[in-house]
Amino acid sequence: MALAFGVFAINASAQTAPKKVTTTAKEINHKVVDIACGECQFKLKGKSCDLAVRIDGQAYFVDGKNIDEFGDAHGKHGFCNAVSRAEVTGEIVNNRFKAKEIKLLPNKK
Numbered sequence: 001m002a003l004a005f006g007v008f009a010i011n012a013s014a015q016t017a018p019k020k021v022t023t024t025a026k027e028i029n030h031k032v033v034d035i036a037c038g039e040c041q042f043k044l045k046g047k048s049c050d051l052a053v054r055i056d057g058q059a060y061f062v063d064g065k066n067i068d069e070f071g072d073a074h075g076k077h078g079f080c081n082a083v084s085r086a087e088v089t090g091e092i093v094n095n096r097f098k099a100k101e102i103k104l105l106p107n108k109k
Contacts, residue, residue, distance in 0.1 A: 025091040025098075028055060032087050032105065037073060040080040049073050049080050053088060053097050060092060064099040077107070 038044035038052030042059035051067040052059050073079045089101040 025093045027091050028097070029089050030087055031055065031089075032085055034083050035079065035086040035088075035102070035104070036083040037067060037078075037080040041083050051079065053086070053102075054083075055088075055092070055097070060095060060097040062097050062099050062102075064090070065102050070102075070104060 034054035037049045038061050039046045039049055042052050044052055044059055049067055051062040051065055053062055067073045067079055085105040087103045090097055090099040
């Protein structure tokens with residue numbers, strides 16, 4: 001009888017509710033943000049130089065656009081050496097920015 005109760009207790013504790021994974025998306029429409037290399041400028045962990053944006057103080061890697069689409073990332077004013085500004089539209093999903101549109105803005109002088 002004690003053995004049966006012990007097995008029941010183990011099974012009952014193993015049946016906890018599964019953790020919910022939130023995949024809610026946050027829409028971003030024509031917002032001016034910082035844009036640069038996530039690893040070089042925003043200190044995100046990654047394997048190589050990848051495009052990232054900083055929205056409301058939080059940095060996100062970008063999906064849908066490549067760092068090399070905007071010129072030489074390692075040039076004097078490239079994303080690995082400087083933070084630029086851009087107007088972006090897309091959504092934040094699973095801690096990544098899914099870009100629909102990125103428009104670089106002129107540098108302030």
